[in-house]
Amino acid sequence: MAKTKEDLPGSSRETDCRFLRACRGQPTDATPVWFMRQAGRYLPEYRAIRAKHGFLEMATTPELAAEVTLQPVRRLGVDAAILFADILLPLPAMGAPIRFAEGEGPIIERPVRAAREVEALRAADPGDLAYVGETLRRVARELPPQVALIGFAGAPFTLASYLIEGGHSKNFERTKTLMWSAPELWRALMDKLVDTTIGYLRLQIASGAQAVQLFDSWVGCLAPADYEAHVLPHTRRVFDAVAAAGVPSLHFGVGTATLLPLMARAGGDVLGVDWRLPLPEARRLVPGRPLQGNLDPVALLAGPQAALAAARRILQEGRGGPHVFNTGHGLLPETPVEAVQSVVELVHRGAPRA
Amino acid sequence: MAKTKEDLPGSSRETDCRFLRACRGQPTDATPVWFMRQAGRYLPEYRAIRAKHGFLEMATTPELAAEVTLQPVRRLGVDAAILFADILLPLPAMGAPIRFAEGEGPIIERPVRAAREVEALRAADPGDLAYVGETLRRVARELPPQVALIGFAGAPFTLASYLIEGGHSKNFERTKTLMWSAPELWRALMDKLVDTTIGYLRLQIASGAQAVQLFDSWVGCLAPADYEAHVLPHTRRVFDAVAAAGVPSLHFGVGTATLLPLMARAGGDVLGVDWRLPLPEARRLVPGRPLQGNLDPVALLAGPQAALAAARRILQEGRGGPHVFNTGHGLLPETPVEAVQSVVELVHRGAPRA
Numbered sequence: 001m002a003k004t005k006e007d008l009p010g011s012s013r014e015t016d017c018r019f020l021r022a023c024r025g026q027p028t029d030a031t032p033v034w035f036m037r038q039a040g041r042y043l044p045e046y047r048a049i050r051a052k053h054g055f056l057e058m059a060t061t062p063e064l065a066a067e068v069t070l071q072p073v074r075r076l077g078v079d080a081a082i083l084f085a086d087i088l089l090p091l092p093a094m095g096a097p098i099r100f101a102e103g104e105g106p107i108i109e110r111p112v113r114a115a116r117e118v119e120a121l122r123a124a125d126p127g128d129l130a131y132v133g134e135t136l137r138r139v140a141r142e143l144p145p146q147v148a149l150i151g152f153a154g155a156p157f158t159l160a161s162y163l164i165e166g167g168h169s170k171n172f173e174r175t176k177t178l179m180w181s182a183p184e185l186w187r188a189l190m191d192k193l194v195d196t197t198i199g200y201l202r203l204q205i206a207s208g209a210q211a212v213q214l215f216d217s218w219v220g221c222l223a224p225a226d227y228e229a230h231v232l233p234h235t236r237r238v239f240d241a242v243a244a245a246g247v248p249s250l251h252f253g254v255g256t257a258t259l260l261p262l263m264a265r266a267g268g269d270v271l272g273v274d275w276r277l278p279l280p281e282a283r284r285l286v287p288g289r290p291l292q293g294n295l296d297p298v299a300l301l302a303g304p305q306a307a308l309a310a311a312r313r314i315l316q317e318g319r320g321g322p323h324v325f326n327t328g329h330g331l332l333p334e335t336p337v338e339a340v341q342s343v344v345e346l347v348h349r350g351a352p353r354a
Numbered sequence: 355m356a357k358t359k360e361d362l363p364g365s366s367r368e369t370d371c372r373f374l375r376a377c378r379g380q381p382t383d384a385t386p387v388w389f390m391r392q393a394g395r396y397l398p399e400y401r402a403i404r405a406k407h408g409f410l411e412m413a414t415t416p417e418l419a420a421e422v423t424l425q426p427v428r429r430l431g432v433d434a435a436i437l438f439a440d441i442l443l444p445l446p447a448m449g450a451p452i453r454f455a456e457g458e459g460p461i462i463e464r465p466v467r468a469a470r471e472v473e474a475l476r477a478a479d480p481g482d483l484a485y486v487g488e489t490l491r492r493v494a495r496e497l498p499p500q501v502a503l504i505g506f507a508g509a510p511f512t513l514a515s516y517l518i519e520g521g522h523s524k525n526f527e528r529t530k531t532l533m534w535s536a537p538e539l540w541r542a543l544m545d546k547l548v549d550t551t552i553g554y555l556r557l558q559i560a561s562g563a564q565a566v567q568l569f570d571s572w573v574g575c576l577a578p579a580d581y582e583a584h585v586l587p588h589t590r591r592v593f594d595a596v597a598a599a600g601v602p603s604l605h606f607g608v609g610t611a612t613l614l615p616l617m618a619r620a621g622g623d624v625l626g627v628d629w630r631l632p633l634p635e636a637r638r639l640v641p642g643r644p645l646q647g648n649l650d651p652v653a654l655l656a657g658p659q660a661a662l663a664a665a666r667r668i669l670q671e672g673r674g675g676p677h678v679f680n681t682g683h684g685l686l687p688e689t690p691v692e693a694v695q696s697v698v699e700l701v702h703r704g705a706p707r708a
Binding site for chain 2: 297
């Protein structure tokens with residue numbers, strides 16, 4: 001990216017923000033960087049709060065959620081804060097209670113598998129998620145002007161997979177079976193998830209989110225033809241609504257090498273990819289689109305030398321166009337904080353040209 | 355594929371076998387079909403034996419292993435039998451005992467993480483795996499001449515990942531860390547795994563295996579640059595040895611869309627892909643190479659209509675060159691036998707031209 005800073009329309013806050021400029025395909029003085037799950041267990045200050053509060057309690061209490069959202073900004077000097085929340089938070093507001101069991105991940109109390117269970121769900125009233133708006137307002141007040149505030153939501157497919165499977169899944173048997181064998185029921189479920197997600201993201205934008213990321217974390221389990229037929233139209237409805245709200249959007253999934261052009265059609269100003277798909281190859285697949293990624297988070301566990309070598313490669317591979325540096329999946333709990341700090345410094349300093 | 359049968363060199367058994375002809379890129383009268391994990395829990399006759407014997411006992415007792423290898427041939431009319439075994443069987447012969455815990459998957463009793471643990475491993479003496487040769491000889495005696503007998507082994511990377519992690523892994527933290535931070539140790543471990551695998555596959559070929567498949571099941575967790583630097587040279591040594599032995603080889607992994615050209619360079623007459631990578635796209639990546647795959651095994655759970663529609667699509671997409679019909683990963687325990695039977699019939703009958 002060019003080192004010059006241009007004067008461009010927008011508030012001075014937005015003009016000063018590397019992350020938002022890169023999302024819009026504008027030149028930046030350095031590559032912006034943040035990390036998925038940057039607010040998490042690898043930070044001692046996070047663990048100190050987590051020791052006293054349950055995960056869901058933290059995510060639904062604005063004071064606590066705002067504090068852990070801000071922790072990595074103070075500690076790392078990243079270019080964006082991302083709301084501390086969980087993609088499943090809207091589900092209880094739809095009528096599907098959730099809980100987080102220690103060591104087991106999320107559990108949907110009453111999985112959704114039949115017509116009457118889909119009918120019993122409602123599109124969430126954003127008022128039931130007002131606590132998320134309050135968290136964002138608290139964060140926005142504290143955040144330096146050059147640091148962007150990112151909101152997020154789960155994409156309809158990934159949310160549907162949790163609702164149908166009842167939690168994490170390895171093979172997504174029930175999700176795919178419902179999608180293939182009961183397409184009307186699938187559409188009805190996706191419609192409610194899309195409406196919920198649109199309302200939820202509008203609430204976040206109205207509360208201070210300057211960009212939003214849609215996490216379709218598990219969509220990489222699908223063949224492209226299935227994505228195109230059963231996911232793309234629904235995800236596109238979410239991105240169309242975000243575009244109308246005027247903030248940049250990011251579209252992320254894992255293992256999406258063969259889905260990326262379809263995901264680009266569904267929407268997202270920025271496409272997030274993991275380390276399996278090198279950035280130059282991703283640029284070939286979605287020409288002209290800003291990219292986000294794609295350091296393997298495990299590289300941060302492999303010692304300073306390996307971590308910096310891997311980060312340098314990503315930085316160089318990202319040079320073909322607008323690039324937001326990130327990991328290709330969330331930071332792992334065992335990540336050394338120093339490794340993350342040194343990668344932020346490297347990215348801001350810029351790697352020597354290859 | 356052309357419907358004509360040509361007279362070509364080779365034993366009459368091999369000339370008659372659709373599977374072996376397709377592996378060699380020769381025309382066949384119908385698309386050959388078999389399934390990964392076709393000998394498994396979805397078959398009542400398998401469960402009847404499994405009820406009386408442990409998994410490892412079944413895999414290491416030639417009489418039992420031969421019987422379950424033959425079960426799907428009788429039941430389904432597939433074009434190939436694959437040895438009933440486990441990719442981890444060579445590990446105990448290397449000095450790394452394993453066990454299979456109910457519901458937990460395989461466990462390596464003493465994970466390999468440091469230099470002295472790598473040094474303590476030996477390349478397996480194929481004599482310690484003689485029971486696998488005996489299983490293959492028993493199967494070869496029973497198999498109709500038109501049905502091929504496939505041997506197999508785990509690829510060095512996937513075996514290393516089990517040894518290092520101690521079992522299944524989600525993020526392969528320890529494997530990648532060792533690979534990146536201790537490259538000499540990694541090479542020493544890979545060398546022992548390659549030597550073991552070559553000896554093991556030669557034993558299988560000498561015992562009647564007419565083709566061998568190398569399962570690099572978890573290699574899809576790697577970035578292409580890491581595959582090229584740390585895996586390709588080792589895997590290539592295995593395929594070079596198999597090529598010298600004169601039987602066709604198949605190279606399989608999951609989620610390998612961005613690795614496929616490198617996997618093709620490592621070797622394998624046939625490249626196996628999963629449903630994430632459509633066969634026409636795979637052909638573009640590795641032109642001229644016979645392909646194997648790539649039905650989503652979950653499609654077999656979704657009712658007869660969805661299963662046949664999905665199989666028909668794969669069959670049509672496979673038409674651009676030599677194709678072995680298979681699932682893109684192993685059959686799932688809840689698969690209805692009738693769904694598998696009807697797909698075999700469809701493949702042999704041939705789908706109407708699109």
